[in-house]
Structure formats: structure tokens, C-alpha cells
Amino acid sequence: MNTPSGVAYINREFVPISEAKISVLDWGFLRSDATYDVVHVWKGRFFRLDTHIDRFIASLEKIHMTLPVSRQELEKILAECVIRSGHEDAYVEMILTRGVSPTFSRDPRDAINQLICFAIPFGWILRPEERENGLSVFISDIQRISSASIDPRVKNYHWLDLVMGLYDAYEHDAKAAILTDAAGNITEGPGFNVFTVKDNQIATPDAGVLEGITRRSALEIAHELKFDVVERPISRDEPLNADEVFATSTAGGIMPITKLNGRDIGSGSMGPMTRQIHDAYWAKHLDDTWSESVQSVQART
């Protein structure tokens, strides 16, 4: 087994990622009763760390969990994982699980919440050749879990629908899937939000999706660029006729989708508006407003 190189924080210790293991009795596993967030480090700098930690804390509070460390301690733990890993470009995950109760009661209020953090190499949803030429995606009839069941603002591991969407995509000769909702609108894919561009208007679904930080970054950049941008329902047929379609994810940033259900979208490579947002997004990684060196986070007092 070729575990990626990395460092984890678990049970209040830093260990190699290969040794980071949780009890099979943790409700985070047996009930997927957990929340998480992923921030990335690029060229030694955290990207929008405060925004990710804001969301993580909002998520865990919504599901009645308690962070066992202070916010500042959490920031230092994340920085320490990155520094110990030696990675300049890293994918940094923080997880809070329900844990287990000391008496193994079934009452989640009795459980002791467990914090796990780790830094591994920065991962791309796309392979290198896809970063320019784009991804082939299938719009599946599988419905994304409804917000009437699970609050999508709580970043969560309820992904079996997304995984079954991937198998659906593979059967249709695509590499990734976008799920729909009961009203027939598109929602999101495994780990990414979706944007369309048509007649210079940029649109992204307004409901039933994770409010991704990269999604937010794309919206904010689009506003800065004075683009016409709107959050609204997008029917499943609309992206098929779009000029450009792109995905947003911490694991890759702004990524062109150039084939949908076997049909070419736009020119078949990254479109002009996608490229402007893509370039601005990566430029922000060196901007002090949205990024901060890992060393300086570790040294925060």
C-alpha cells in the first residue's frame, strides 16, 4: 500500500499519516456522524484559512459538537501538520467525529468528540492533461441528498450518492458526475460545485449544494472582474447548451468541463471567462488578503 506521505494529528499526537487510525466504534465511522473541512496550502501559504475555519466551526456547532481545542490551537495544529509533512503544496483536512461515549451508550450527547487533522500532498480532481483540456462529466439521474435530510452547509461525508454517480459516469464513458435534485435541477459533483457561462452570464446553483469556499472565491472574483454573475436554479439541460462550464474545488481550483453527456461544450478547451477566473484565482494565492504563510500561522499569538 502506497500511502501518500503526510502527517496527521490524532489523539493529541502528531504521527505519520500511515499510522493515523480511528476506532471502528467511533460514531464518525459507524454513523458518518462527523464534519470536516479541507484547506489547501500552495507554495507554502494557506489559502483562505480563516474562511475554512469559520465554516468548520459553523458546521460542528450545527450538529451539536464541541471542538476540543481553541481556534488558535486548531490553526497551529494544521500549520504543524504541514510543516512536519514538508509539503509546499498540501491538502490539509480537519475532521471532528462524534467519537464514542465512555459507556458506549447510543446517546450522541454522551460521546467525546474527536479531532483529527492531516496534511498530505495537494491533490487534483483532474489529471494534468485535463487541467487545460477539461473534464468529461455525466449528469446523472441520481439525486443529491436533499437539504430536507442533511443540511448541505454542514460539510459532511454522506457521499454514497456521489460515489454511485461516479459509477454511473464510468458507464457513460465520463470521468465525473453531476447529480440532480427532485426538481430536475443540477446540484454538485463529488467534491466540486458547478458553474455555467452562457451569453456572458455566469450562473451557479443557489440551493442543495455545499457552499464551497472555491465556489465563493469564484463568485467574488467574478464580481471583481465586473462579470454578470447569478446564483439560481439551473435545469439539467442548461449546461448542455452553455458556452462554458467549469467546476470549483479546493482539490484543483477552477477546472474546465468540456464534455457533458458526450457532447462538446464550447471550443473543447478552457473557455475565455473560465480562464480569467482561473488566472485571478491562482494570482490570489500570493495575495496577503486571501493567503498567509504556514510559518506565520504557526507563529500567531
Add this chain to the structure above:
Amino acid sequence: MNTPSGVAYINREFVPISEAKISVLDWGFLRSDATYDVVHVWKGRFFRLDTHIDRFIASLEKIHMTLPVSRQELEKILAECVIRSGHEDAYVEMILTRGVSPTFSRDPRDAINQLICFAIPFGWILRPEERENGLSVFISDIQRISSASIDPRVKNYHWLDLVMGLYDAYEHDAKAAILTDAAGNITEGPGFNVFTVKDNQIATPDAGVLEGITRRSALEIAHELKFDVVERPISRDEPLNADEVFATSTAGGIMPITKLNGRDIGSGSMGPMTRQIHDAYWAKHLDDTWSESVQSVQART
């Protein structure tokens, strides 16, 4: 931490349950990409082992996983966990997780599925006094994850809706929750199916629920007892006016629900039809048709 005493099978070894741990990178944790089943042992006998294994194999095939051992090997592993644990009454869980791919690719087809089994003491959803006097339950507006998203016949750990239902119940002075669906019908609770009895007709939801083995046992016993029994949609108000309501679960069998949304159901203790099904259910535990000694499963050739 007071881990329950028990024995697990993991990474092809038998270990104390306190040492049974999975990698934090296993997709079974990071995507809740796993399926499982729970069979119980009562007075040294497995109850409906073949039925549970049939369902486990059907579940894992539906989500494109492969059992790394034969069916017979699985049976022997489960028996071995029970024997090594020393428990006469045991809760025996078998889990197959997606695992991790050797290259840590995001493609679930590359992952090596991981089998985990464990035997711990038999657990009750009810406390001792509730077994006779019944459970107080709240019918929550939180919707159970729809079968358009996750096939409920695949037994899965997508439980955050059920856990949030529990918190909803606690706020309403109840101990457990029943979730509803988009049509306003009842579905199931955390780990149990629901039955109502009204004017001598027994009913249980026909869709959007796990097809529990204890649910099936209750249906089969009701047929044997020549009761009028039907699987159909049940509106959220119907149980409030029922003569009897009961829950079915491997973790406790046939369990009276005597309070719903603060209202007393029936006489406030186990009703007469519930009792007949309850008694027949426990009698089946010594019947060779539905049960088999752990030793004899271990000795199967």
C-alpha cells in the same frame, strides 16, 4: 474510555475490539463508502445468520464492492469473533469498506475493499425499564434520506439525518425519533423500523426504509399468527391514533413505543398484539429454522 469487551477481525487478524482501527484515509470513513450488516447471537445461537449474510452480499454487490473472502469464510470469521469474545449474547457486525487505492487515486474502482467484523455484548436500544413500559418517541420533520439518493436496501451509515432526529427528540422530551418523507409519511428511526396496530390491523411503511430483518421476522410471525398485516404508506398522524405502536431492531427485537410526541399510545405499556409478536419472536431464537449454534456455524464444511 470503557470500550465494550469484544473481538474484531481486521486486516485478516483477530484483535481485541479496542485495537480495531481503520485508516483515516479509508473511503469507508472519508466518503461513508461502506455497507454493513448486524446479526445477533442469543444464548449461543446466531439468529437468521443466512438471511443477514444474503442481505450483506446483496448490499455490497449493489455498490460495486467485492467480498475478499468466501461466504463460508465470512461465516466462520463471524463465529470465531463470537467464540473468542466469550459472549453468549452478542451483537455481531460485518462491514465492507471501499478501502484505499494503492495509488491513492480518487477512483473507487481502484480501491481495495476492506472487511471488518466484530462481536461485542448484545446491545439494547431500550433501557431495561423501557422493554416492558415502552419508549417515548418524537416524530420529526427531518426527512429520512430519500431512496432517489441512497438505495435504502443497501444498509449504510448515512445517519446524520437520524442523529439530528435524535437531537430533535431530546428537545421534545423523547428518547428516540422517527423521520418522515417528502410526502409526509413516516419512515424509520435510528436503527429501527416502525409498526402500527389499529383495529387489529398491523401496518408498516412499504417504501423509503431499510428492509430490516427484524421487520421481516415481525411480518412473517404476524402472518403465522393469522394477523391482518399490510405494508403501505403510513401518514405522520396515523401512529398518534394507533392502538399500539412498536419498533423492530436487531438491537432489541420487538419493542413497544408507548408515547409519541408526548401523547400516550394505547394503555401505556406493551399492547396485546405487540406482546404476541414479541413472545413468538423470542421463541424463534431456540427454533432450528431461524437459529443455529455458533459452534455449529464454526464447524460448517
